[in-house]
Amino acid sequence: MTKSSLVDFIADKADLTKAEATRALDAVMAGIEQGLQQAEKVTLVGFGTFSAKHKEARVGRNPQTGAPVQIPAKVAISFKAGNKLKDALN
Secondary structure (H helix, E strand, O other): OOHHHHHHHHHHHOOOOHHHHHHHHHHHHHHHHHHHHHOOEEEEOOOEEEEEEEEOOEEEEOOOOOOEEEEOOEEEEEEEEOHHHHHHHO
């Protein structure tokens, strides 16, 4: 599903125009992003939990040459599905 098809779905289900649905979806995504930046965890009960985890810098290896490669520190985003979402898919 693409963003535009999700906007169409929201507009249909919530009886909104596509412009309103786009603003609503953008607001939700911005809220999740801001929550991850501040608290490092966003929980949507029943749907799931987004979390941000800091990964330290480390030394890896180039698989072709075997030469050591410095891998910089970064923040990795993870998602754990909630029970209602898991039940809906199974």
